[in-house]
Amino acid sequence: MSDRAPDDSPDRPGSRILPADPHAAWRRADAKIRAAIERVCDSGRYILGPEVAAFEAAWAAYVGVRHAVGVASGTDAIELALRACGVRSGDLVLTAANTVTATVAAMERAGARLALADVDPETLVLDVPGLAQWLAGPDAPRLRAVVAVHLYGHPVDMPALEALADEHGFVVIEDAAQAHGAVSGGRRVGSRGAAAAFSFYPTKNLPAFGDAGAVTTDDAAIAERARRLRQYGWRERYVAEEPGLNSRLDEMQAAILRVGLEALDQDNARRRAIAERYREELAGIPELVLPVEPAWGRSVWHQFVVRTPRRDALRAHLLARGIHAAVLYPQPIHRQPAYRNRVLVPPGGLPVAERASRELLCLPVHPGLSEVDVERVVAAVRAFPV
Ligand SMILES: Cc1ncc(COP(=O)(O)O)c(C=O)c1O
Known part of the structure; x- marks a missing residue:
């Protein structure tokens, strides 16, 4: 039977078109996902094991950076990226006013004071020329970092933002939760800022079957610090270098993400x-x-x-x-x-x-x-x- 409803038909069961379809990944690759889950169950390793390491390597290669650090969510990834880049309590951090609340919640958890900027009327991502004007104002010297949100899958103009960052000395972090694979200035997003955050929430372009996220960076010291922070701040087992959190990626999600990345x-x-x-x-x-x-x-x-x-x-x-x-x-x-x-x-x-x-x-x-x-x-x- 056709799934098609006449143009003016009311809703009928089974014919709804929803904003997202988290089940689609399972319909496409159920056998592969079943095998991946079974592999994890059989392994006896459930947290931060070989599946996480393999996914981190694959994700870093896809994004075009040296390091990916698997974490528990996109929100955590933003917090950890900011902290790993040295943002501290009381620092002024700016982002676009139309982002999801997760972005600013994570910024505050990193200790930031929040500043907002407007968006470009055509693309609805951060208005970089508008930010240049803001930087001529009184708050500019206090600006520590900008979180560039690649909203709706559209990349922010990263080359222009990086030029401002060089001139004014702020750090750029990318919130790439909605933009897996998008390109800005010839490079994939996630590879442009000092560090970037991805979410693999089940409705994202690369979906997990639960919560998951990652920090990406080219900088070994930032990656190292993000790795520490995701597990209680441990420098070595049971010895904390600084206060951290529990934001580990589990083996099941990593194994599923490895399947999803192929598609x-x-x-x-x-x-x-x-x-x-x-x-x-x-x-x-x-x-x-x-x-x-x-x-x-x-x-x-x-x-x-x-x-x-x-x-x-x-x-x-x-x-x-x-x-x-x-x-x-x-x-x-x-x-x-x-x-x-x-x-x-x-x-x-x-x-x-x-x-x-x-x-x-x-x-x-x-x-x-x-x-x-x-x-x-x-x-x-x-x-x-x-
Ligand atoms: C732009 C943006 N940033 C951050 C997040 C937070 O990601 P998560 O839900 O995995 O914590 C999301 C997803 O909801 C998002 O769309």
Whole structure:
């Protein structure tokens, strides 16, 4: 039976199109994943063993760096990357106002005081020319680090950011949780900052079957410190060099990630094909702004973010047709109860991030979508009354 619903049909069981499909990895490679899990069970090693070491080597090679350090989540990876790069209590650290709360939660856990910057109106990632203006202001001398979030799969303009970092003496950390395989200035993200953080949460481009993350870096001392910090700060067994945490990657997740990594490029290519189709077939709809791939790199289309002043109506229209479109994220950081009035905001405010949060909608773009699903999304968006 066809999975296709007529253009104006209401939702019906089994025909929903969801924002992500964590089960797709299992459907594609269940035999390989079963074998990987069995291998771990048989080995008797469950934490920081040979599977973790093998995944770390494979991930470092994929990203194009010397070191990858497997940790328990993307949030931990950001905290550990910042701490391993020397960020300390009270340091001012800046990021983009439209990021997920995990980024700033991790920054604060590293001891940072939070500063926010606005995003580029076309790509919705950190506005680097805008940051250059901020750096002419009074807070610039206190800036210790910038967390560059490659949001929605779109890379930040890293060469431009690195030029500012050299000039002003701040450290660049990448939050690459949504951008496995994306390229900025000719190199994969995760290889550009002093260190980078990845999440392998089950909806990410490279998914684990639970929580998992990694820090990547080219710097042996930073890698060494991240390794120490992920396990109680131990320099050697039971002897702590500095206070650390428990953020170890387990063998099961590492073994599953090794299987998933074989399919990452293919999955990213599928995301790109869907994004290209949306961009072609949804072009020219009044009041609908389509996402733009940054001129300075290559996106991996973690999300396909459209914008319209009638966002809530479009979302309801899609939902009535069984298409669940997500809002990532409904409020910028400085508007959220946890952060309101206690983060450093530029004098002109954060107008682009604020407007985007009211207008954006993420159309499903994950590799688990069939051609019929993609067609349904296109038809449903086109049927939205203008
Ligand atoms: C941009 C970004 N940063 C950080 C995180 C945190 O990763 P995790 O959920 O693995 O802690 C996520 C994922 O939720 C994310 O999308």
